[in-house]
Amino acid sequence: MTRKQRRGVLIGTCLVVLGVAVGLVLYAMRDSIVFFYSPSDLAEMQVAPGQRFRLGGLVETGSVKRDEGTTVRFVVTDGATTLPVTYTGVLPDLFREGQGVVAEGVLEPDGVFHADNVLAKHDENYMPPEVAAKLKERGMWRDDAKTGSAGAPDGKVN
Amino acid sequence: MIAETGHYALILALGVAIVQMVLPLIGTRFRDPQLTAVAIPAAQAQFVLIFIAFIALMTAYVTSDFSVANVWQNSHSAKPLLYKISGVWGNHEGSMVLWVLILALFGAAVATFGTNLPRQLQANVLAVQGSIAVAFLLFIVITSNPFVRLDPAPFDGQGLNPVLQDPALAFHPPFLYAGYVGFSMAFSFAVAALIDGRIDAAWARWVRPWTLAAWMCLTLGIAMGSWWAYYELGWGGFWFWDPVENASFMPWLAGTALLHSALVMEKRDALKVWTILLAIITFSLSLMGTFLVRSGVLTSVHAFAVDPARGVFILAIMGVFIGGAFVLFAWRAPLLSQGGLFAPISREGALVFNNLLLTVACAAVFVGTLYPLALEAITGEKISVGAPFFNLTFVPLIVPLLIAVPFGPLLAWKRGDLLAAAQRLMAAAIVALAVMILVLAFNQKGPWLAPLGIGLGVWLLMGAATDLASRVKLFDVAGSEAWRRLRSLPRAAFGGAMAHAGVGLMVIGLVATTAWRSERIEALAPGGSVDIAGYHLVFQGVAPRQGPNYQERVGTFAVTRGGNPVTELTPSKRAFTVEKNSTTEAGIHNSWRGDLYVVLGDELKDGAYSVRVFFNPMVRLIWIGALVMFFGGAVSLSDRRLRVGAPKRAKAKMAAAAAGK
Numbered sequence: 103m104t105r106k107q108r109r110g111v112l113i114g115t116c117l118v119v120l121g122v123a124v125g126l127v128l129y130a131m132r133d134s135i136v137f138f139y140s141p142s143d144l145a146e147m148q149v150a151p152g153q154r155f156r157l158g159g160l161v162e163t164g165s166v167k168r169d170e171g172t173t174v175r176f177v178v179t180d181g182a183t184t185l186p187v188t189y190t191g192v193l194p195d196l197f198r199e200g201q202g203v204v205a206e207g208v209l210e211p212d213g214v215f216h217a218d219n220v221l222a223k224h225d226e227n228y229m230p231p232e233v234a235a236k237l238k239e240r241g242m243w244r245d246d247a248k249t250g251s252a253g254a255p256d257g258k259v260n
Numbered sequence: 261m262i263a264e265t266g267h268y269a270l271i272l273a274l275g276v277a278i279v280q281m282v283l284p285l286i287g288t289r290f291r292d293p294q295l296t297a298v299a300i301p302a303a304q305a306q307f308v309l310i311f312i313a314f315i316a317l318m319t320a321y322v323t324s325d326f327s328v329a330n331v332w333q334n335s336h337s338a339k340p341l342l343y344k345i346s347g348v349w350g351n352h353e354g355s356m357v358l359w360v361l362i363l364a365l366f367g368a369a370v371a372t373f374g375t376n377l378p379r380q381l382q383a384n385v386l387a388v389q390g391s392i393a394v395a396f397l398l399f400i401v402i403t404s405n406p407f408v409r410l411d412p413a414p415f416d417g418q419g420l421n422p423v424l425q426d427p428a429l430a431f432h433p434p435f436l437y438a439g440y441v442g443f444s445m446a447f448s449f450a451v452a453a454l455i456d457g458r459i460d461a462a463w464a465r466w467v468r469p470w471t472l473a474a475w476m477c478l479t480l481g482i483a484m485g486s487w488w489a490y491y492e493l494g495w496g497g498f499w500f501w502d503p504v505e506n507a508s509f510m511p512w513l514a515g516t517a518l519l520h521s522a523l524v525m526e527k528r529d530a531l532k533v534w535t536i537l538l539a540i541i542t543f544s545l546s547l548m549g550t551f552l553v554r555s556g557v558l559t560s561v562h563a564f565a566v567d568p569a570r571g572v573f574i575l576a577i578m579g580v581f582i583g584g585a586f587v588l589f590a591w592r593a594p595l596l597s598q599g600g601l602f603a604p605i606s607r608e609g610a611l612v613f614n615n616l617l618l619t620v621a622c623a624a625v626f627v628g629t630l631y632p633l634a635l636e637a638i639t640g641e642k643i644s645v646g647a648p649f650f651n652l653t654f655v656p657l658i659v660p661l662l663i664a665v666p667f668g669p670l671l672a673w674k675r676g677d678l679l680a681a682a683q684r685l686m687a688a689a690i691v692a693l694a695v696m697i698l699v700l701a702f703n704q705k706g707p708w709l710a711p712l713g714i715g716l717g718v719w720l721l722m723g724a725a726t727d728l729a730s731r732v733k734l735f736d737v738a739g740s741e742a743w744r745r746l747r748s749l750p751r752a753a754f755g756g757a758m759a760h761a762g763v764g765l766m767v768i769g770l771v772a773t774t775a776w777r778s779e780r781i782e783a784l785a786p787g788g789s790v791d792i793a794g795y796h797l798v799f800q801g802v803a804p805r806q807g808p809n810y811q812e813r814v815g816t817f818a819v820t821r822g823g824n825p826v827t828e829l830t831p832s833k834r835a836f837t838v839e840k841n842s843t844t845e846a847g848i849h850n851s852w853r854g855d856l857y858v859v860l861g862d863e864l865k866d867g868a869y870s871v872r873v874f875f876n877p878m879v880r881l882i883w884i885g886a887l888v889m890f891f892g893g894a895v896s897l898s899d900r901r902l903r904v905g906a907p908k909r910a911k912a913k914m915a916a917a918a919a920g921k
């Protein structure tokens with residue numbers, strides 16, 4: 103092979119691999135990305151049935167009810183709108199009423215969000231960034247929700 | 261007093277780093293040996309000063325000096341000593357001090373042990389290394405000073421996030437940083453070569469051990485992080501494709517590619533420009549990892565900093581170094597001479613294929629990690645890109661590479677014979693195929709791809725064995741002759757085969773645990789039982805227990821298998837008094853089959869608890885594989901150190917090895 107042909111093989115292989123990679127990325131982008139909505143977003147728009155998405159907001163105080171077995175029902179609120187959620191499994195350590203939560207799953211035709219994953223929070227004061235942004239948008243943001251309860255003057259951040 | 265000493269030492273280190281950055285460059289530019297020689301003592305002094313600062317901070321932590329704001333925020337007098345020490349780097353400021361400490365350590369090592377480097381190259385490398393130190397020391401002193409005092413001093417501290425109080429996580433950051441920062445050596449060598457406008461095979465020989473050491477540390481650091489996530493977070497998973505994980509995985513992918521391309525450059529004097537580019541990309545990804553984790557762009561357990569000033573500062577550092585390096589590359593790279601020729605089917609060709617797939621896979625991870633950030637910045641729309649995306653993109657790109665791995669070492673340099681290599685791999689292929697069929701026969705549940713994945717892992721293991729066997733001409737020559745050859749093989753040959761075998765073990769673990777894991781979620785009252793993967797677990801109740809700085813509720817599970825007692829598992833929920841946080845401690849029983857993994861959930865109605873039980877088949881192979889890769893690197897490094905120390909002897913040795921073939 104001449105130098106030119108060798109270079110051709112090299113460049114050809116590179117282009118093929120790159121093309122495959124771009125194709126895979128575009129395909130995956132279309133099908134495997136999960137959007138994030140608040141209850142109010144859902145009230146304003148139509149979500150296709152069976153479409154997976156993440157629901158974020160606060161767990162409404164007094165709404166957590168345990169069913170048979172390990173099924174839990176609770177209500178997620180963003181201050182304006184609420185959405186009932188059902189989840190079967192072990193809740194993360196810091197799942198509490200009045201705290202931020204992110205649940206991933208599907209909205210069923212009965213109007214209940216069936217979560218198959220409730221995201222663990224690592225810190226009592228931690229607020230999923232999406233939730234914080236949505237709450238700010240809705241004017242529900244209280245700065246004292248972020249400051250530490252240990253009497254810290256300027257909010258401990260982990 | 262001690263805190264002030266640390267603070268002064270940091271500022272002095274900044275001054276020394278400025279000297280280290282400026283004088284040697286002037287010296288090499290105007291051929292002034294005295295100015296050039298400043299680089300060595302400057303690098304050593306910089307390390308000593310940062311070490312003093314680090315020790316000062318550690319002293320403040322160990323003695324619980326809560327007049328230091330950083331200690332107050334992240335420590336508590338009741339914390340066990342290990343976590344007082346690891347608390348030093350369990351927070352933003354302290355971890356940045358650790359970052360520059362490791363940076364200075366690498367610089368001092370080049371200054372002290374790089375005596376066989378050409379003076380000019382060494383001085384330029386240290387100057388570039390010094391400039392990185394200047395940027396990060398400025399960052400610490402201006403935005404993240406760990407020595408700020410509080411007046412009056414609080415009575416006690418606020419404690420460390422409980423999930424971070426864990427042995428694996430205590431050592432995860434030092435190894436991870438040693439990896440990140442270690443790639444700065446490759447970067448500094450690359451930039452120094454560009455400044456010089458000269459590069460040769462010797463350059464690759466000097467760069468490789470540093471890159472290899474960094475790669476080993478990063479491998480271990482990522483594995484430790486994954487092991488921690490597995491047993492501490494209580495989800496039974498080991499890798500979540502979380503942006504923070506990806507931030508450390510991307511430099512690893514690029515670094516792995518760099519190790520392989522530096523091999524081509526060292527042995528064949530080819531791929532020079534590409535290797536330089538890869539060195540720059542690898543460290544750029546390390547900087548980006550530091551930025552993603554340190555700036556608070558991603559909020560998760562690692563994102564300690566929320567102050568945007570810091571994020572902007574690190575972004576500026578990234579811009580200057582990455583931008584500067586690429587401009588220098590565009591300007592000077594054309595000066596570098598083109599290297600040796602090789603046919604597409606050859607060892608070089610195989611390594612190019614390796615580089616191509618690793619970098620493209622790395623780019624796919626890059627897109628998946630940064631796309632949500634970019635989309636949110638531009639449109640405000642929030643999305644999450646999770647495991648499905650990476651399974652669809654990363655896996656199809658990396659599988660062809662894994663299939664090709666056993667071929668690489670069997671191909672000759674310059675022009676290889678694919679058919680001959682395939683013939684030598686026949687035995688490996690037959691074993692892999694046999695295992696695949698066997699698994700297929702027993703694979704009642706689980707996806708149909710799983711047997712193929714297991715076969716791929718076996719193929720890698722057998723490929724590594726074939727590599728060594730063909731080097732010693734096993735079965736071709738007498739046993740004693742093969743043994744003699746085995747003993748005279750360079751250690752790098754063992755190291756490479758070991759690392760590839762480690763990948764094989766990891767693949768088997770990943771595939772087995774992903775395909776055949778079983779999970780049960782039950783509401784159990786004391787006396788209740790659950791069956792999983794042949795194990796019978798009886799829940800015996802929950803009892804309170806007092807730990808050093810937490811209270812826990814411990815559940816007890818008697819485990820039997822076929823009527824025989826196996827073990828007693830005690831998963832617990834810990835409530836940390838000071839931090840007002842709780843963590844889940846999984847109960848894990850390990851056997852050769854896999855891990856039985858029990859998590860105690862919330863208390864339900866009438867005294868029952870929600871209980872989550874996993875069986876993760878062969879999951880430990882993932883971390884064992886990473887360890888084998890680490891030791892493969894170590895074996896290889898122990899070989900190269902000799903060669904770097906004595907280039908002449910190495911040449912004789914290589915000639916002997918070549919003649920032996």
